[in-house]
Amino acid sequence: MVTGTALEAELLELAGTVPDPELPVLTLRELGVLRAVRVHGTDAVEVDLTPTYTGCPAIEAMSVDIERVLRAHGMREVTVRTVLSPAWSTDDITPEGREKLREFGIAPPRTRRAAGPVPLPLGPTRTRPTAPNATTATDAGTSAAPYPEPRTEPVRCPHCGSADTELLSRFSSTACKALRRCLGCREPFDHFKEL
Amino acid sequence: MTATGPATVPVTAALALGDDALVLSHRLGEWAGHAPVLEEEVALANIxxxxxxxARVLLSLAGDEDELAYLREERAFRNLQLVEQPNGDFAxxxxxxxxxxxxxxxxxxxLAAGDGPFAPLAAKAVKEVAYHRDxxxxxxxxxxxxxxxxxxxMARACAALWRYTGEMFQPVEGLAADWARLExxxxxxxxxxxxxxxxxxxxxxxxxxWSAGAGRQGLHTEPFGRMLAEMQHLHRSHPGATW
Incomplete structure (x- = not known):
């Protein structure tokens, strides 16, 4: 991030203190969505903001909040631009941000392996008899469990810390979270999934 | 939404990609309140x-997103016929x-690997779509x-929609893709x-x-008109309505 003047650095910091409207424990700085602040003249400012997900509706509330904070700081004209590139990643969440998510009861995203979803089994509801010579995933070398979760770093329960957790649904209360359950303390919890 | 984009965007391609996303989004939204289990309700709505x-980013590259979504006639939409097909059963x-x-x-x-006008959006969306595909x-x-x-x-559903899958690989003007390889x-x-x-x-x-042409040429199947009527009704009855 390029910040030119002291005023720009100050405004960037100020915009960074705005809480995320959906996850108010996180600030925009900790979420990693503020890209740049440019001051034009003495009291006009342009802010570059990047969405977490392309369709994330929180971005509009973020823009309004940034405008309010910067106007209260004496800026007459505040323009918030949405920038898509480079694409936001959960790796942009700061270490403090991750810790706050955990304290809030949300398992933080694991840091980058390969991007993308972790294939998960949907559970052993195979009630249809399989043809005796059918070549299933078992034969394809996947393993006895039809579609196993590749064991990378486990998603830990934010409540008890157990690594023994299972996926309930890939999509939870928002697009950026998955719903999981701890097999240790039996508590369900949200997981900020890797993007 | 202000999306930053290069000055020259191939409009045909932006409409094709944007309409695919918009129309499928609307179809999936029709599951709200009807999905078989709560988790799927939430998953389909999130997708x-x-x-x-x-769709909002892509249509904004081509013009005004609301005008394009709510005020175009059926023949002006460039989405694939596949995405306009009714939800049917869950399968x-x-x-x-x-x-x-x-x-x-x-x-x-x-598209994300290239340097065309859709690369920034594609680089972002490809990570989201990976979850949809999974x-x-x-x-x-x-x-x-x-x-x-x-x-x-599931077999019946796969067979019923098979006839709409050829259209996906018709070259789209303005999209540099290796269509044969993609197919x-x-x-x-x-x-x-x-x-x-x-x-x-x-x-x-x-x-x-049977397809009398294809969605990419603005030729759509019968259920699409009814879907559009529902999608556009509010905006056409109350232009500029907000809440």
Whole structure:
């Protein structure tokens, strides 16, 4: 991030203190969505903001909040631009941000392996008899469990810390979270999934 | 929404990609209140929201997003006929998701790797679509390799939508893609998933005279008009309405 003047650095910091409207424990700085602040003249400012997900509706509330904070700081004209590139990643969440998510009861995203979803089994509801010579995933070398979760770093329960957790649904209360359950303390919890 | 884009955007391509996302988003939204379980209710709505976000960016590259979404007639839409097909039962929705998200994922990965006007959006959306594709694959496996009933319904759904899958690989003006190679990779992936789901690859042609042309040329199937009527009704009755 390029910040030119002291005023720009100050405004960037100020915009960074705005809480995320959906996850108010996180600030925009900790979420990693503020890209740049440019001051034009003495009291006009342009802010570059990047969405977490392309369709994330929180971005509009973020823009309004940034405008309010910067106007209260004496800026007459505040323009918030949405920038898509480079694409936001959960790796942009700061270490403090991750810790706050955990304290809030949300398992933080694991840091980058390969991007993308972790294939998960949907559970052993195979009630249809399989043809005796059918070549299933078992034969394809996947393993006895039809579609196993590749064991990378486990998603830990934010409540008890157990690594023994299972996926309930890939999509939870928002697009950026998955719903999981701890097999240790039996508590369900949200997981900020890797993007 | 202000999206930053290069000055010259191929409008035809922006409409094709944007309309695919918009129309499928609307169809998935129709599941709200009707999904078989709560988790799927939430999953389908989340996928719809991702697609709506992509549609907003893409249509904004082509013009005013609201005008394009709410004030165009049926013949001006450039989406694939596949995405406008009614939801049917849950298996139909999953088959449509499997066919489309596999296609969208492969196409966006190619666009993201290039330096064309769609690269920034594609680089972002490809990560979201990876989850859509995974969701569709997992459900195809579960339904295909599930009960007698789920197997039969999934097979029926895959066969019913097969005829709309050829259109995906018609070249789109302004999109630099290797369409023949894309089709090969798509077929390979779908064959793999269906085989693992103990389902046969549907037989029969994947495009033909029955489609009277194709969605990319603005020719749509009968259910699309009814869908548009519902989608556009509010805006046309109360222009500029907000809440």
């Amino acid at each position: 719809a929201l991702d697609l709506l976000g992509q 139909h929705t999953i088959a449509r998701q499997l066919y489309f998200s596999t296609y969208q994922h492969l196409l966006y990965a190619d 969701h569709a694959e997992q459900w195809t496996l579960r339904l295909g390799d599930g009960t007698e009933t789920s197997h039969e319904r 090969e990779r798509w077929l390979e992936s779908v064959t793999d998933v269906l085989t693992r789901a103990t389902l046969a690859l549907p037989e029969g042609p994947r495009t033909g005279a």
